[in-house]
Amino acid sequence: MTAETSTIYLLDKVVGTAVEAELRDAIEEAQLVDWQTKWQPALIVVLQELARQRVPMAQWPQSWHWDWRAKMTQVAGLLAFRGFSVLCAGVTQGLMRVDLNKHAREPGQKGKPLVYIDYLEVAPWNRTDLGKTARYGGVGTALLSAAVELSLQEDFKGRIGLHSLPQSDGFYRDRCGMTDLGADAQYQGLMYFEMTTEQARTFLDEENGV
Amino acid sequence: MKLERSKEWWLTRARREGDATVGAGLLALDAKPDSHTGTSTGAAEEARIAFGRFVNLMRRRRGLSVERLAELAELDASEILIIEDDVHYVPEPRTVFRLAQTFQVSQPRLMQIAGLAVVSDAGLRQEAVRFAARSEALQKLTPEENAALEAFVAVLSQEDLKKVK
Amino acid sequence: MMTKRTMTLNLTDAEMRALEELSAKKELTKTAVIRQALRLYQTIEARVLKGEKLVFENDATKEKAELMLL
Numbered sequence: 366m367t368a369e370t371s372t373i374y375l376l377d378k379v380v381g382t383a384v385e386a387e388l389r390d391a392i393e394e395a396q397l398v399d400w401q402t403k404w405q406p407a408l409i410v411v412l413q414e415l416a417r418q419r420v421p422m423a424q425w426p427q428s429w430h431w432d433w434r435a436k437m438t439q440v441a442g443l444l445a446f447r448g449f450s451v452l453c454a455g456v457t458q459g460l461m462r463v464d465l466n467k468h469a470r471e472p473g474q475k476g477k478p479l480v481y482i483d484y485l486e487v488a489p490w491n492r493t494d495l496g497k498t499a500r501y502g503g504v505g506t507a508l509l510s511a512a513v514e515l516s517l518q519e520d521f522k523g524r525i526g527l528h529s530l531p532q533s534d535g536f537y538r539d540r541c542g543m544t545d546l547g548a549d550a551q552y553q554g555l556m557y558f559e560m561t562t563e564q565a566r567t568f569l570d571e572e573n574g575v
Numbered sequence: 576m577k578l579e580r581s582k583e584w585w586l587t588r589a590r591r592e593g594d595a596t597v598g599a600g601l602l603a604l605d606a607k608p609d610s611h612t613g614t615s616t617g618a619a620e621e622a623r624i625a626f627g628r629f630v631n632l633m634r635r636r637r638g639l640s641v642e643r644l645a646e647l648a649e650l651d652a653s654e655i656l657i658i659e660d661d662v663h664y665v666p667e668p669r670t671v672f673r674l675a676q677t678f679q680v681s682q683p684r685l686m687q688i689a690g691l692a693v694v695s696d697a698g699l700r701q702e703a704v705r706f707a708a709r710s711e712a713l714q715k716l717t718p719e720e721n722a723a724l725e726a727f728v729a730v731l732s733q734e735d736l737k738k739v740k
Numbered sequence: 741m742m743t744k745r746t747m748t749l750n751l752t753d754a755e756m757r758a759l760e761e762l763s764a765k766k767e768l769t770k771t772a773v774i775r776q777a778l779r780l781y782q783t784i785e786a787r788v789l790k791g792e793k794l795v796f797e798n799d800a801t802k803e804k805a806e807l808m809l810l
Contacts, residue, residue: 371578374585383586390576409642409652416660428598430653443786445779465779477767478776484600494596503589505597510588514578520772530598540591552601 368393375453376502384453388507390515392437392448392460399457400433407489426494428486428530436462436484446483449511451504459487459504463512469524471544471559479524479559480516485509494532505533509541513565523565528555541568623662625703625727626688631659632724633678648677665690680731688731702730749774 368391377384389396408429415425440446445466451459467481485508490500512525528549529537534556537543543558560568634644634655641659645652650673657664671689675682688703706727751759762773784794794807 369577373578373580374582374589376586376589383582388578405652406642409656412653412656413641416656426596428600430651430657431600443779443783444775445783465776466783476765482599486598486600487596492596493594499594502592503585505595506588506592507585509597511576511578515576518576519775520768522767527599528601530596530600532596533598536592536595536597540593540595555601 373451373503373507375451375458375504375507378499378502384501386451386453386458386501386507388511389450389452390447390511392433392450392462396448396450396452396457396460397434397437400460403456404488411489411495426489426492426532428484431484431486433460433484433486447515449508451507453501457488458491458501459485459508461485461508461512463515465519465521467526469526469559470546470557471561474524474559474561477524478519478521479526480512480519480521482509482512482525482527485527505536510569513560513569516565517569522562523569524560524562525565526557526559528552528557531555622688622700622703623664623690625706626666626685626690627659627662628706629678629685629688629724629727630655630674633728634659636721636724644677648673650674678728680728684731699730702727706730 368389370390371388373386373388374383375386376382408426412425412429437448440462445464447463447465449461449463450457462483464481464483465478467479469475469477469479485505487504488500489495490497491502491504493499509525513523516523516525527537534545537556537558538545541560542564543560544564546557546559548554549557634641637644639647641655642652644650645655648655650670654666654670658666658670666689668686668691671686671691672682675685684699687699706723759770759773762768763770766773766776768776788794796805796807797803798805
């Protein structure tokens with residue numbers, strides 16, 4: 366199974382210009398190597414600084430302990446799980462794993478299949494919550510768009526679902542227009558969001574560039 | 576799966592993302608202190624303070640960075656960071672095993688200090704509390720820190736605790 | 741990933757009806773229903789092989805009933 370790539374564009378926040386990037390519909394060895402050799406060291410530096418400053422752990426970036434290699438090994442060979450990655454300048458900028466087995470809870474679409482985002486993470490240097498200027502903007506959005514597109518292609522009508530990392534609540538609710546279904550006691554109190562068919566149409570709308 | 580859109584389409588959305596940090600997914604490890612302190616007693620926490628300090632001091636005494644220790648002990652650097660810093664964190668048994676091996680101290684005893692085994696030894700707990708009280712988290716090991724560390728290592732290595740002090 | 745192969749399915753009337761019902765309920769084409777069933781079957785199989793159990797729980801009574809697979 367060869368991965369398909371799409372040309373996308375990100376914002377180079379340091380230089381202030383657009384930069385061409387790649388969206389791949391897989392997470393392959395090269396991406397896992399990047400995660401291990403580039404993301405981890407960068408993250409350790411940040412965490413050490415946070416530890417040094419005695420910042421309480423509750424305020425640390427909450428996905429710092431995710432093991433992407435383990436996450437992908439766990440679902441290797443299973444049709445229901447897909448990986449997506451964003452690459453720029455030859456380096457992995459973001460990763461996402463989705464599950465096609467789950468169903469919607471939102472009253473208007475209850476019981477209907479959706480693309481559930483198991484994990485979505487952007488590289489440490491692209492995060493805005495680590496006290497430094499982020500490098501590339503649009504990586505998370507690109508992965509989210511891929512999830513919605515997959516939902517359309519699998520006949521799930523654009524429906525997606527996810528549990529938001531605490532710092533991202535506002536983004537899903539206000540900037541993506543997703544429905545906030547509240548804190549989920551079964552999932553560590555994380556906020557659960559869903560995108561309906563209507564919301565997906567707006568989100569991926571070719572015409573509506575704004 | 577392909578997704579084809581114009582350059583402008585992508586850039587509009589990238590700009591709309593703005594300063595938001597985008598992420599989603601279950602936290603495999605609940606970093607929030609609340610869920611760990613639920614059942615832990617003050618005594619267990621005190622022992623874990625000693626555990627974190629112990630790891631920190633042993634590492635610094637050898638002049639090791641967190642990454643280097645991680646390499647030597649075949650562990651995740653991020654887990655070592657959390658061990659040294661968070662008294663609420665209960666480490667994996669394998670981690671304690673690897674640290675005991677790396678620092679050459681008794682694994683069962685370190686397990687008790689780390690909160691992974693019931694402290695069967697009141698004496699050990701006392702020593703752990705003493706050690707925690709005596710040691711301070713400073714950049715360089717002070718003579719006091721060194722002495723405290725030596726005493727604690729002795730405690731962890733001794734066959735019979737009654738022989739110490 | 742893009743190359744797809746065609747298969748002919750021989751279904752009984754009852755099976756066809758069930759497929760059509762699910763298709764309507766889930767808002768999926770019949771092909772999509774079959775693909776979804778395949779995914780679910782494969783995932784369940786993989787987890788049961790790992791030693792997990794597939795269980796139904798009665799929300800009201802909290803009674804559990806295991807779905808025997810394999």
